[in-house]
Amino acid sequence: MIKIREVDLFENLKRKFDIRIENCPRMFLDKGNELNSVQKDMKCIVKREYSAFDEHLTDDTELKCDTELNHIKPDIYLLRVKKEDIRQILRYLKNSEEYFFERLDCMVCCDRKKDLEIMYLLQSDKYNVKCGIRVEIDKKENQIATVSDIFSNANLEEREIYDLFGIKFINHPDLKRIFMPEDFVGHPLRKDFIIQRLN
Amino acid sequence: MEKILTDRMRINIGPQHPSTHGVMRMIVDLDGETVENVETVIGYLHRGMEKMAETSTYIQYLPIVDRIDYLSGFFCSYAYVNGIELLMDIEISEKSKYIRTITMELNRMASHLLWLGCFMMDLGASSPFFYTFIEREKILDIFENLTGNRMMYNYYTFGGVKRDIDKENLYAIKKFSDEFVFALKDLEELINYNPIFISRTKNLGILEKECAYAYSITGVNLRASGIKKDLRKDKPYLIYENIEFNVPISENKDVQARYILRIKELKESNKIVQQCIDWLLTNLNNKNIITDVKPLTLKPEGIAISEVESSRGLMQCIIYADGTLNPYRIKWRTPSFYNVQIINEISKGYLLSDLIAIFGSLDIIMPEVDR
Numbered sequence: 001m002i003k004i005r006e007v008d009l010f011e012n013l014k015r016k017f018d019i020r021i022e023n024c025p026r027m028f029l030d031k032g033n034e035l036n037s038v039q040k041d042m043k044c045i046v047k048r049e050y051s052a053f054d055e056h057l058t059d060d061t062e063l064k065c066d067t068e069l070n071h072i073k074p075d076i077y078l079l080r081v082k083k084e085d086i087r088q089i090l091r092y093l094k095n096s097e098e099y100f101f102e103r104l105d106c107m108v109c110c111d112r113k114k115d116l117e118i119m120y121l122l123q124s125d126k127y128n129v130k131c132g133i134r135v136e137i138d139k140k141e142n143q144i145a146t147v148s149d150i151f152s153n154a155n156l157e158e159r160e161i162y163d164l165f166g167i168k169f170i171n172h173p174d175l176k177r178i179f180m181p182e183d184f185v186g187h188p189l190r191k192d193f194i195i196q197r198l199n
Numbered sequence: 200m201e202k203i204l205t206d207r208m209r210i211n212i213g214p215q216h217p218s219t220h221g222v223m224r225m226i227v228d229l230d231g232e233t234v235e236n237v238e239t240v241i242g243y244l245h246r247g248m249e250k251m252a253e254t255s256t257y258i259q260y261l262p263i264v265d266r267i268d269y270l271s272g273f274f275c276s277y278a279y280v281n282g283i284e285l286l287m288d289i290e291i292s293e294k295s296k297y298i299r300t301i302t303m304e305l306n307r308m309a310s311h312l313l314w315l316g317c318f319m320m321d322l323g324a325s326s327p328f329f330y331t332f333i334e335r336e337k338i339l340d341i342f343e344n345l346t347g348n349r350m351m352y353n354y355y356t357f358g359g360v361k362r363d364i365d366k367e368n369l370y371a372i373k374k375f376s377d378e379f380v381f382a383l384k385d386l387e388e389l390i391n392y393n394p395i396f397i398s399r400t401k402n403l404g405i406l407e408k409e410c411a412y413a414y415s416i417t418g419v420n421l422r423a424s425g426i427k428k429d430l431r432k433d434k435p436y437l438i439y440e441n442i443e444f445n446v447p448i449s450e451n452k453d454v455q456a457r458y459i460l461r462i463k464e465l466k467e468s469n470k471i472v473q474q475c476i477d478w479l480l481t482n483l484n485n486k487n488i489i490t491d492v493k494p495l496t497l498k499p500e501g502i503a504i505s506e507v508e509s510s511r512g513l514m515q516c517i518i519y520a521d522g523t524l525n526p527y528r529i530k531w532r533t534p535s536f537y538n539v540q541i542i543n544e545i546s547k548g549y550l551l552s553d554l555i556a557i558f559g560s561l562d563i564i565m566p567e568v569d570r
Contacts, residue, residue, distance in 0.1 A: 072502040073285040103415050106532040108517050121504070121517075121532075125426075128433055130504070152413040153537050164249075179245040179569060188250050189528075195254070 020080040077131040083144050090150050100126045104151035109161045111191045143168040164189040205231030214243050221565025232550050237543045244569040252529040258494045265351040268567040273306040274509035276355040278516035282505035283357050292487040295359035296437045301475040304468045309338040310510040311461050314562045321559040334382050337375045359489030376472050400455040404545045404557035415537050418512025422448045423456040430508035442474050454560040498522050511562050535567040
């Protein structure tokens with residue numbers, strides 16, 4: 001019988017940056033399912049059970065509002081990182097051979113009422129896995145560093161988020177509205193945007 | 200030869216230009232007739248699809264979804280419906296899986312055929328347009344019989360499909376599929392060896408692998424650069440595991456490679472359709488097409504990332520559901536939005552008339568870009 005190897009996939013990343021793992025797909029060796037080559041390469045046998053993660057998450061229960069959404073389907077890796085580190089982490093995940101997340105699938109922004117959140121969805125074609133990196137942005141501060149020099153397609157993505165949510169991206173080459181007209185007032189996908197009837 | 204003196208010029212293409220397939224503006228910097236820089240201006244077709252989701256219930260949003268990409272509405276429908284099914288843990292029946300696959304593949308063929316006609320029109324050949332539209336018309340007739348609509352189908356629903364596919368429909372598809380092989384042969388003979396076509400497409404608009412990765416290009420445009428990446432093979436959804444088909448790739452990276460791959464993909468789709476028909480014809484008595492889920496009171500919770508390999512590339516629908524009747528946030532990742540960004544990269548140094556050919560070869564559709 002094979003023993004469960006307890007290897008933490010993001011061990012190296014954790015040593016370097018302050019990250020919190022929110023979701024990690026469960027894979028077991030001793031359930032009779034042979035690991036395929038992808039999983040062997042990634043060494044992604046999870047350290048703890050889900051309950052342990054839940055415990056970890058209850059640290060900030062008072063922050064929890066009706067839009068604290070944490071269970072994700074299908075199971076992908078989900079990391080919560082600090083916004084100061086985002087450029088370094090993305091560069092690390094893209095370039096290091098350990099991960100090779102070399103494609104930014106998309107950036108999803110969401111207004112969670114108390115703050116704004118951006119999820120960077122990364123895809124590793126080499127290992128065929130997906131990883132979501134979540135960053136919280138304070139509504140008063142309302143800005144984050146651009147990643148358009150790391151992933152080229154982030155250029156238009158960031159313009160879209162600026163247009164619809166009003167987040168400013170520091171050092172973005174061409175930050176202006178993309179969908180709405182230039183003289184438009186407000187950012188339509190914010191929850192406090194009031195829809196007016198245009199007669 | 201003496202170097203011809205050229206002037207630098209800035210010209211405007213669009214928003215209303217036949218070759219932009221919708222409303223899109225390109226500001227082109229020219230040196231003589233050579234393209235130096237292209238700036239794309241998008242947003243003329245923005246309809247607020249994502250905002251609309253927040254103000255409607257899950258079932259109310261369903262018919263709108265087809266409008267995101269009106270040439271291949273089944274893919275958008277599937278991405279949305281599948282996201283809700285993931286969140287609610289709904290298992291759909293085997294037969295509805297087959298029906299979804301066959302409709303999606305037929306839709307892929309219709310979309311590619313329209314692309315082929317319009318692309319040839321961009322290059323100045325008008326007769327292939329009519330041949331492709333004859334075939335596309337047959338597919339649309341099949342869809343009309345099956346769903347009641349020709350373009351905005353609204354056919355999938357949470358837990359399955361709305362109507363059963365009957366014997367006449369299946370025979371109509373079978374007839375079309377058998378004849379399509381010959382129709383495609385005619386088309387290929389008409390286009391493939393045409394010297395004008397070859398000289399206008401070969402070694403044009405080279406898209407390198409690194410550039411394709413940096414801009415997150417998916418679908419045929421990525422495969423034409425020599426990267427074998429297809430969601431149907433990498434993470435098989437529906438019944439693609441049980442079906443035999445190839446993913447054609449090409450190393451040529453140019454406009455012609457994209458054309459050839461789309462033709463090959465038409466053949467592969469036709470193969471998939473034929474395998475689905477065989478299964479459906481042997482399971483005519485199976486009436487299990489929908490799982491009852493009470494769609495009016497759906498209250499899913501969590502985040503779903505639903506993916507589908509649409510005719511233009513990887514389409515994702517990301518749903519944030521907070522346990523109420525309305526979606527909290529829906530984000531559409533549409534492939535054309537990414538394809539639009541590489542026009543500047545791959546058209547530098549070519550002539551202005553080649554810009555239209557390069558733009559056409561990417562198969563960009565504007566409602567999908569602007570949403």
